[in-house]
Amino acid sequence: MSGNDANNLQQSMTKIRAVQYGCGPIGCSVAKLAAQQPDIEFVGAIDTDTHLSGKDLGKTSGLKKKLNIPISSNAKDILCQTKPDLVFLSTVSSARLIRPQVEHCLNAGANVISTCEELCYPYDTMPSLASELDSMAKMHNCTLLATGVNPGFLMDIWPLVMTGVCQQIDQVKVVRFQDASPRRKPFQQKIGVGCTLKEFKQRVSSGSIRHVGLAESMAMIADGIGWKLEHITESIEPVIATTQVSTDYFTVEPGQVAGVRQVTKGCMAGKKVITLEFEAAVGANQPYDAVYIHGIPDMEVVIKGGIHGDIATAAIIVNSIHRVMDAPAGLITMKDLPLISAHRTGNHG
Amino acid sequence: MSGNDANNLQQSMTKIRAVQYGCGPIGCSVAKLAAQQPDIEFVGAIDTDTHLSGKDLGKTSGLKKKLNIPISSNAKDILCQTKPDLVFLSTVSSARLIRPQVEHCLNAGANVISTCEELCYPYDTMPSLASELDSMAKMHNCTLLATGVNPGFLMDIWPLVMTGVCQQIDQVKVVRFQDASPRRKPFQQKIGVGCTLKEFKQRVSSGSIRHVGLAESMAMIADGIGWKLEHITESIEPVIATTQVSTDYFTVEPGQVAGVRQVTKGCMAGKKVITLEFEAAVGANQPYDAVYIHGIPDMEVVIKGGIHGDIATAAIIVNSIHRVMDAPAGLITMKDLPLISAHRTGNHG
Known part of the structure; x- marks a missing residue:
């Protein structure tokens, strides 16, 4: 491919507009890896910890460059203003605690990939919450997946x-x-x-x-x-x-x-x-x-x-992006998705 | 589940009507395992070797009971008469040689799961054949998958x-x-x-x-x-x-x-x-x-x-049945399908 072709491809590629919601260690490692993908463009960052407010997502997540995305503690505002295609939601392990956050994301029309352990397969442990979130995601024509190294890969x-x-x-x-x-x-x-x-x-x-x-x-x-x-x-x-x-x-x-x-x-x-x-x-x-x-x-x-859990969790979140964007609306699990591999071109064939 | 419930379920379950095409060692191990699934009903068996003609598929495949399915060398007749939902096609490794056999199956409106190694991922090695088979399968609203232990699992x-x-x-x-x-x-x-x-x-x-x-x-x-x-x-x-x-x-x-x-x-x-x-x-x-x-x-x-290859090949063929029945029409590969596990109830949830 010539340099010009590459430039044209870069310009014509519709980027996935993403928000990082939760900027703790896992959220940061997800954001750092996702920001390096050619088809991901961060448009916002959220963390309830006001100590992080105003800090740049790039620097905070360990990237060598600024992303010019200040972290905000006001989730609703960021989600409504940016209307992202996708939210990486890395905040809490509890499905009950993460529910309102998921709701805000879905209300903004965003697909969600979360590291919330209890959301990875909630059908047996909290069937009514699973059913509610599935309906909510379908109503907004969005897909909701939770995954990670464990649960999400190693032990299931x-x-x-x-x-x-x-x-x-x-x-x-x-x-x-x-x-x-x-x-x-x-x-x-x-x-x-x-x-x-x-x-x-x-x-x-x-x-x-x-x-x-x-x-x-x-x-x-x-x-x-x-x-x-x-x-x-x-x-x-x-x-x-x-x-x-x-x-x-x-x-x-x-x-x-x-x-x-x-x-x-x-x-x-x-x-x-x-x-x-x-x-x-x-x-x-x-x-x-x-x-x-x-x-x-x-x-x-x-x-x-x-397998180093933190490296693997960020990897599987980012590796599942295209599968989630292509999946039907609703709450889905890793069991429903086609093979997730480390695909690195933004063209998932 | 009570005995009555189980009986009702058994009766209400729509069985998948299957034909075994190719009764060599691999075909037989596929048929033997498939025949033991509650939702599979064999309706025909084919092998070009006339020495097998008239022999029972059950006995030939190593089952302890007869299936009352005589092996025939006339593929077209069996496929036209039985109009199966699914054909297990275990004949040759060559995509070119298996092409007419696939065509007969698709003409009869059957989905096909094959052990043909070259069909497992033919896009690079024989793109025009892959494209033809994909069109043909779509025309008949059928799904065509080739898989096995290798290619199909271990080395891909x-x-x-x-x-x-x-x-x-x-x-x-x-x-x-x-x-x-x-x-x-x-x-x-x-x-x-x-x-x-x-x-x-x-x-x-x-x-x-x-x-x-x-x-x-x-x-x-x-x-x-x-x-x-x-x-x-x-x-x-x-x-x-x-x-x-x-x-x-x-x-x-x-x-x-x-x-x-x-x-x-x-x-x-x-x-x-x-x-x-x-x-x-x-x-x-x-x-x-x-x-x-x-x-x-x-x-x-x-x-x-x-992994013992022959055991694994029969397993992955049978384990992929429901994924293939649920898949969109066309030539598909293992890379396209959701997780294939050893699911053993006929209810693939």
């Missing part, structure tokens, strides 16, 4: 994809065993890094230590295989540090909490058929992600070293 | 799915290193098991030793990532037995050919960006399948022991 879509070459499935087990040391501060806080055992138990009771999404992944796998689960259990236990571990944000002494081990089991006809083991701790040795299938054939699939 | 869809969590892709390498000992006889023949070195070279020259599908997988990966490859190379070499190896069909002496090693490389801007290594030999130790991605992040994903 990835194992389901692997079952595609199986004749029979008796049991599925997914293990995510990760070293939390390189993860963002809110993630380390969420898994209890540096707590005493007593604090950990209190925070588990109050619900502030918990990886959100295992119930959603469990439901997605069960529906994907066609299983009606009768009984689901979940346990949350601390991982205790045996040596001192330091991260960019915490120093953990031996005996303190290094992270969390959370296991969810789904049973059918009295037998355990799905097990999801999520362990995240600072200083964890030899992290990995794995899918184990008992069936015909048996299968053991391992990602050596595991 | 699987690596593409894994790129979905990557921010940047610099290189993709896929290795399928398999023990051919438990595979079907035609497969062992196709990879040259038991040949002398001279025979192997002659058969490579005449094209009778070659795994078909690497070019198609290469094109699917490149399109999925958005790469325009400038240069593609392919090498085919023998794997020589160092000890005696016996299978159900052959005894291979030391110095004879145990299998084939076939490597395809795709280059862009002077750099190798895609490598597909396919090695299949009898007596191969520690088989595995692997995806290696260089990018952000790097990724190494391994299926320990590898």
Whole structure:
């Protein structure tokens, strides 16, 4: 292609006008990656934290250049003024808390891709909210998807994809065993890094230590295989540090909490058929992600070293842009979309 | 669900009326698995080999019961008489040779799922044939998909799915290193098991030793990532037995050919960006399948022991039935379809 052709293509390409809603670590990594795509043009940025108000989205998200998009705390104004094609919504994990934010986006006629864990597959966990959001999205002729590395890929879509070459499935087990040391501060806080055992138990009771999404992944796998689960259990236990571990944000002494081990089991006809083991701790040795299938054939699939969650979440959000823009209106999930690959030309063929 | 409910569901379920076209080892394993699905009803079976004529599809495919479907060598008659909803077409690897068979199926108004390797992604390798078949399928309001373990999954869809969590892709390498000992006889023949070195070279020259599908997988990966490859190379070499190896069909002496090693490389801007290594030999130790991605992040994903190709091909054909029945008319590929999982209730939600 000649330089002129490239220029013409660049000019003729209708850019997707996007707003970043939520400028925490994940929102920033999404914005940083999205801003580098030739067919994405940011037209606004929102964060409820007024400390960020007026700061440039480009600089804040770690880009080397300014985007000349000041972050605003007034979501409604930004959405009404810019009428974006697409909102990247990275604010909270709770579907109930994110509902009004989604509503503002849909009212402005925007498609939404969110990192909200509970929205990734809300049909079993909160069916009426799922139905309301689906109707709302359809009314505005918009598509709403929530995704991320987990839920959204590692403990649901990835194992389901692997079952595609199986004749029979008796049991599925997914293990995510990760070293939390390189993860963002809110993630380390969420898994209890540096707590005493007593604090950990209190925070588990109050619900502030918990990886959100295992119930959603469990439901997605069960529906994907066609299983009606009768009984689901979940346990949350601390991982205790045996040596001192330091991260960019915490120093953990031996005996303190290094992270969390959370296991969810789904049973059918009295037998355990799905097990999801999520362990995240600072200083964890030899992290990995794995899918184990008992069936015909048996299968053991391992990602050596595991996948860095924050990199992967930003990636899968940006990689799903064109699938979402092309999808029918309504609340959709990763289970409904065609293959999402790392496509990097803005021309998704 | 009560017994009555189950009976009612069974009765009210509209079954998919299917024909098995091609009753070799792969066709039989497809028919055997498909016949066990509650929503599939076989109405015909075809094979050009008149030795099979009149034999029952059930018994021939290894089911314990008769299906009361005699195999016929008259494809046109069977297709016209039965007007099936779906044909499982497992005859040849060549898109040109399978074309008239596809045409007969489409003329009868049938959707087609084929194991024809060259049809899995024919847009680069035979664009005019792809376009013709697409038009023909659309004219008849039918959907045509070709898939299988490879091409169709292991060396194209699987690596593409894994790129979905990557921010940047610099290189993709896929290795399928398999023990051919438990595979079907035609497969062992196709990879040259038991040949002398001279025979192997002659058969490579005449094209009778070659795994078909690497070019198609290469094109699917490149399109999925958005790469325009400038240069593609392919090498085919023998794997020589160092000890005696016996299978159900052959005894291979030391110095004879145990299998084939076939490597395809795709280059862009002077750099190798895609490598597909396919090695299949009898007596191969520690088989595995692997995806290696260089990018952000790097990724190494391994299926320990590898996937048994014949089991997997029948599985993915049957697992794709509902996706194909729901897909728009035309020639489609695995890249276009939503997630294919091992769904086993006939209700694909």
